[in-house]
Amino acid sequence: MTVSEVRYGTGREALIRAVVDVVAEEGLDGLSYRKVAQRAHVNNTLISHHFGSKEAMLEAATVWAVQRTQQRADLTLASAIDRDFAETLTRIVGEEPNLQVFQYSMILASRRSPELRRIAGNLYESYISMVQDVLVRYGYEPERAAARAVFAALDGLVLQQVTVAEREEIVAAITRLGSLIERK
C-alpha cells in the first residue's frame, strides 16, 4: 500500500483545502475525486470514506471556507471604509483569492441546495451586520437596507478584484465608496 504524503489523520483537511483550490482554479465542472485527491496527495476514495458523496464534500468545504473567511474578516474589521481598509481588504483577498472564488461558486450553487443556501444566507447576514455596525459609527441609524447596499458594493468589488479588475482600481473604488457614505 502506497504511503500517503500527508501525515496520518490529516487527510480530511487536506482534501477540503484541495477542493477549494480545484474549484477556484478549474470551476465546479473541473472538480473530480481524482483531481482533488491528487492535489491533496491522498487516494481518491478517501473522499467517499470521509464525506460519502461529492455533494457532502462540497458542503464540508463550504463550512470550512466560511469559517476561515470569518476569521480573516475579523482581521479586516474596520471602523471606517477608508484607504487603510481598502488596502487591507484587497491585500487579504489577493493573498488567498481561491477562497473568495470558491465562495462565489458556492453562492451560485446555493440555488440548487437548501443546505448551501442556509449557509450562504447566514454568511451574508453576518457581513451585513458588520457593515451595519460601521454605518452606525458613521452616524446612521441601524437599518438593514443601507448596510445591505454597502455590503453588496464591497462584495461586488471583491468579485471584480478576483475576476476582471486590478487591485488598484478596487482600492480606489472602496476608498471612494467610503467618502460617498460619509454624512455631510
Next chain:
Amino acid sequence: MTVSEVRYGTGREALIRAVVDVVAEEGLDGLSYRKVAQRAHVNNTLISHHFGSKEAMLEAATVWAVQRTQQRADLTLASAIDRDFAETLTRIVGEEPNLQVFQYSMILASRRSPELRRIAGNLYESYISMVQDVLVRYGYEPERAAARAVFAALDGLVLQQVTVAEREEIVAAITRLGSLIERK
C-alpha cells in the same frame, strides 16, 4: 431519422438558450451535450456541428447572453437610482433570473479563459460607464472609482436577489443606495 421539434435552421439558437438555462439551473458541472440538447429538443451532436467544442459553445452562449442583457439594460436605463429604478431592475431580473445566474457563472469562469475575460471585462466597463452617466446627472464629476463602486453595489445586490435574498429587500437596498449617493 427523427424529426426535430424545432424549426429547421433554428437549432443553433435553441441550443444557446438551452445552455443558459442548464448552467443557471444545474451549474457548469451539470452541463453536458445531452442535457443541453434535450432541453433544446435537438440531437446532442448538433453541438459539435455548430460549435465544435463545449468551450466554444459556452463562449457563444456568453456573447448571446451579454447582448441580450444589454438590450434589457437599455430598458432599465435610469436617470436616477430611485424606487422606480429599483422596482424595474428587480422586476426585469426576476423575469429572467437564469440570464443573470449564467452570467455570474461565466464571470467566475473568466478566470480560466482569456476570451471570456475579455468579454466580461468589456461588459463590466460598459455598465460602469452607464452608472457614471447617472452619477454625472447627480452632480458628480465623471470619475471611474465612484461609478465602479456604485455599479458594484448594484451587481452585488442582483447577485443577492438571484441567490439568498428576497426581492423586496433588494428594492429597499437599491432605493437606499440612491439616497446615500445623493449630493447633500
Next chain:
DNA sequence: TGTCAAGCTCTGCATCTGCAGAGTTTTTGC
C-alpha cells in the same frame, strides 16, 4: 501487548461524457 476503531489504499464497475465519422434532410442558388 493486544484489540478495535478510524484513517487510508487498492480494485473494480456501471454509467456518463465529449465528440468523430457517416448518413439523412432541408435550404439555397443557378
Next chain:
DNA sequence: GCAAAAACTCTGCAGATGCAGAGCTTGACA
C-alpha cells in the same frame, strides 16, 4: 430541376467519473 452547402440525426467509442467493497495501516486505550 439539380447540385452543393448547411442543418441535422444516428452510431459508436475511448476515456473519465463517482463511489462500492475489500483489505491494509495507524493511533488510542485497556
